[in-house]
Amino acid sequence: MASSSAPSSAASTAETFPAGTPAAAQIFTTVLSQGPLTRLELARRAGLSAAAVTKAVRPLIEAGYLVEDADTEARPALGRPANLVRVDGGRALFLGLKLTGDQVFGVLTDLRCRTLLARHAPLSDRVPKAVLASTAEMVRELLTEADGYGVRVVGLGIAVSGDVDRAEGVVRYSPFLEWREVPLAELATAVTGLPATVDNDVRALTVAEQWFGAGVGLSDFAVVTVGAGVGCGLVVHGEVVAGAHGVAGEIGHVTVDPNGPPCHCGNRGCVEAIAADPAILARIREAGGAEADSIDEAVALARAGDAHAREAYSRAGEAIGRGIATVANLLGPERVVISGEGLAAYDLFADQIRSAFAAAAFGSAARCELETRPLPFEEWARGAAATAIQSFITEPNRP
Amino acid sequence: MASSSAPSSAASTAETFPAGTPAAAQIFTTVLSQGPLTRLELARRAGLSAAAVTKAVRPLIEAGYLVEDADTEARPALGRPANLVRVDGGRALFLGLKLTGDQVFGVLTDLRCRTLLARHAPLSDRVPKAVLASTAEMVRELLTEADGYGVRVVGLGIAVSGDVDRAEGVVRYSPFLEWREVPLAELATAVTGLPATVDNDVRALTVAEQWFGAGVGLSDFAVVTVGAGVGCGLVVHGEVVAGAHGVAGEIGHVTVDPNGPPCHCGNRGCVEAIAADPAILARIREAGGAEADSIDEAVALARAGDAHAREAYSRAGEAIGRGIATVANLLGPERVVISGEGLAAYDLFADQIRSAFAAAAFGSAARCELETRPLPFEEWARGAAATAIQSFITEPNRP
Known part of the structure; x- marks a missing residue:
């Protein structure tokens, strides 16, 4: 059987998660993202009653998704120790x-x-x-x-x-x-x-950022990815924005310069037409700089001090910073996580991203935190x- | 007493709305925005059980906020007529x-x-x-x-x-x-x-649009106001966006042209620096056109065919259309309501707003409806x- 081309037996029968209600799913998600938590703290963060937590937690413990441990760290001076509820990741x-x-x-x-x-x-x-x-x-x-x-x-x-x-x-x-x-x-x-x-x-x-990363506990944040393209994921009021018609987060098509380079979308000077990897390579080529056939070569040129390569990265950083400022001016997020495979070159445009953001952010929108996270394809x-x-x-x- | 300078007796004692729970407030809001509704339809739209509706509606009827009428229009062929629940506006x-x-x-x-x-x-x-x-x-x-x-x-x-x-x-x-x-x-x-x-x-x-106007029943829409400034209100996932730090909806500071006219925010070429009333007047002045001291005069000039005034409005419309496309590309709303006192001049830039929006909207974001609504200060x-x-x-x- 193991040599068959059919899917492994590990996946052959469906397993159902025992969350019968939206409240139970919400409680489990809170423990998953923010746990371990005491039941009291869990009730507070989920905005539910202690009774609702007890009712939701029981079947999840019985099915092995949650476990409850004595909290040996936070033993109160009086009374029984508060147990901590956590997800059994395994x-x-x-x-x-x-x-x-x-x-x-x-x-x-x-x-x-x-x-x-x-x-x-x-x-x-x-x-x-x-x-x-x-x-x-x-x-x-x-x-x-x-x-x-x-x-x-x-x-x-x-x-x-x-x-x-x-x-x-x-x-x-x-x-x-x-x-x-x-x-x-x-x-x-x-x-x-x-x-x-x-x-x-x-x-x-x-x-992934909302449930397990830099967005845990935030109701409004954005993830901006830089690399082959420039993308953006938005969380507003605690939910990922999907758009009424499937399009949302298209920071790559925010216009930075209406006289800038042509973009595949048909406009000119979009963030993506200046800051995505192919745009950086094209800019170095047009400026008459040294030959760069791949983005790794472009990064190497810029790190070696090549003026054209450095200028291409500088322009890219400015475009990204302006794009992020547009997101901040419209939505006022608490944090923007800048990520993507292009971030391997972050040292080449970090200053331009931050200064363009600071210049274009309106009023207190500038208080939004910019956080960077290099990101392999995995x-x-x-x-x-x-x-x-x-x-x-x-x-x-x-x- | 009526001649006293104290507030009228009509307001002298506080009146409390008898909505004890978030569910009751939600049910009342649904009737207020979308009513009159049968109880069955109300339960469906509020996503609550018939029992929850009955429990919430009773005290609201007793206090006179809701009334229930026999629906003489939609009498079913069999059985009792379904009563309609509505808000007593008075x-x-x-x-x-x-x-x-x-x-x-x-x-x-x-x-x-x-x-x-x-x-x-x-x-x-x-x-x-x-x-x-x-x-x-x-x-x-x-x-x-x-x-x-x-x-x-x-x-x-x-x-x-x-x-x-x-x-x-x-x-x-x-x-x-x-x-x-x-x-x-x-x-x-x-x-x-x-x-x-x-x-x-x-x-x-x-x-007002969300509860009583063009946004009723929509989870994602925007209101763009044009006049002394250019502003934007956003509803995402059914809630008005306020921004983590108080700033949100600043469509007026979306950059249209980094080499454009200076904006009071310190940048150049913002939507507001091109499309707000003072920007339109400044543009006509700089172009050396006929004297326009007020926006009413500018509108009159443009309607009379003055080339400089028409060009100023054309540029303004293009900037507004690009700004709206940026909102649509990031959030994918179902509808954008364009409003504000500047809309009295809508005939002068409507075409430019629509064509700039269509050109800059990415993919299916262009399916967002643009709706216009002239708006006096009242x-x-x-x-x-x-x-x-x-x-x-x-x-x-x-x-």
């Missing part, structure tokens, strides 16, 4: 995949979204059939590894750049993959046997796993 | 004031935010003491008129442009009034005897009344 496993135009990155995580192992493989072709075959192969490999943990893999998340309808599980349009209207969640479930969640890659990363895959964890907890009855 | 009255740099506009509304009468008066001076005296005088006049309705005035809303902290009732900074850190809600209650809500004027207008005051109605319903226990 209770369930998840897979996350990030599809780029030419590779698939995969991770196996636990329920607390801690990466247990990461893999990547080339994509032989971009047509859905070929990508699904690579996806199935990657999932099979990760499931085989997961067998060693003796815990079931209960969900798969897939992150794709572009216009993705998470609720319907459909990739509406992905420029890198050249896909339109691909029902990826359904197709992925068919080939892997796992419940699948499909989301835009930047939104997936934002979910982290995008972990974002996909975070969406699978979110679906597992909040949509226990989905097919 | 059950309570509210005052709304809008302060500009030189005038105070006031309205008396009913509980359904229908304007019963409107007044305006000059402000003799901008210092808080003088503005409070004018406010008290306007309130006194409106309360005297309200006496004729035989219904109590139960709340006062005041709308001010600038950085306003509604939760604390403090005007942090208002450029038009040249105020900093003025505890206006507390001061207004002291001189009027009415519970007072203070909010940013554009956000107040957005509340409507700003009505927005203030809407915030007072909102506070009355959702914060029944505030001082």
Whole structure:
């Protein structure tokens, strides 16, 4: 059986999360993001009564998702020690995949979204059939590894750049993959046997930050990603913004200069047309600088002091800073996390990002914190796993 | 007693709204915005059980805020007719004031935010003491008129442009009034005897649209106001965006052209520096066109075919359209309502707004509807009344 090409037995039967009500899902999410917590503190943070917490916690402890430990650190002077409730991260496993135009990155995580192992493989072709075959192969490999943990893999998340309808599980349009209207969640479930969640890659990363990263406890923050493109995930009033028509967070198409370089969207001088990797390479080329065929070469040139390369990064930083200021002026977030693979070059444009932001932020919007976080491609895959964890907890009855 | 300078007896005793729980406030708000509704439909729209609706509706009917009528229109073929629940708009009255740099506009509304009468008066001076005296005088006049309705005035809303902290009732900074850190809600209650809500004027207008206008039933929409300044109120996930630090919706400071005209914020080429009334006048002057000393003259010139005036409006429309596209690209709203006193000139820049929006909107963000609504200053005051109605319903226990 183990040598069969069918999905591993670890995933062959569905496991349902025992959160019967939205309140129970909310309580579990609070422990997951902010735990360990005492029941009293949990009730306070979830805005619910102690009775509601007790009622929700019991089946979750019985099913092994929550555990309660005596808190030996915070023993009160009088009375019994307050027990701490925490999530048993090892209770369930998840897979996350990030599809780029030419590779698939995969991770196996636990329920607390801690990466247990990461893999990547080339994509032989971009047509859905070929990508699904690579996806199935990657999932099979990760499931085989997961067998060693003796815990079931209960969900798969897939992150794709572009216009993705998470609720319907459909990739509406992905420029890198050249896909339109691909029902990826359904197709992925068919080939892997796992419940699948499909989301835009930047939104997936934002979910990971919201539940497990720099956004924990914040009701309003943004994640800005810099690299092959420039993207943005927004959390407003505690929820990720998806847009009424599927488009949101398009910081890459904020206009910085109407006379600037042409953008693939048809306008000129968008943030992405100045600050994305291809724009930086194009700028160095047009300025007549030394030859740079890849972004690694461009970074090396700039670090070696090449004036054209430095100027291209300086302009990129200014565009990113202005874009972030626009987000801050419209939404007033508490924090913006700047991330993405382009952040490997952060030393080359950090000052310009910060000074352009400070100059263009209006009034107290300038009090928004800018935080940077370098991000390998595996982290995008972990974002996909975070969406699978979110679906597992909040949509226990989905097919 | 009626000739005394004390607030009218209509406001002398506090009236408390009998909504004991957030669910009850939500049910009442749903009827207020979307009613008349059957109880069944009300339960569906509020996402609550029929039992919860029955429990919440009873005290509201007993206190006269809701009434239940037999629905003679929609009588079912079988069984008893379904009764319709609606708000008795005449059950309570509210005052709304809008302060500009030189005038105070006031309205008396009913509980359904229908304007019963409107007044305006000059402000003799901008210092808080003088503005409070004018406010008290306007309130006194409106309360005297309200006496004729035989219904109590139960709340006062005041709308001010600038950085306003509604939760604390403090005007942090208002450029038009040249105020900093003025505890206006507390001061207004002291001189009027009415519970007072203070909010940013554009956000107040957005509340009015959300509860009583073009935003009813939408979870994501924006209001863009054009006139002396260019402002924006945003509703995301069903709530008005206030910003973590008090600044949000600053569409006026989205950069359209980094080489454009200087803006009072210190940058160049902001939407407001191109499209607000003073910017339009400045542009006509600089272009060497005919003399226009007021925006009414500028509009008249443009309508008469003056090339410089027409060009100034054309540029303004393009800047507004780009600003709206930035909002749509970041948030993906269902609808943007374009409003403000500047909309009297809408025929002069409507085409440019729409074409610049269409060119700069990314992908399906272009599906956002643009709707226009001309808006006299009285409507700003009505927005203030809407915030007072909102506070009355959702914060029944505030001082």
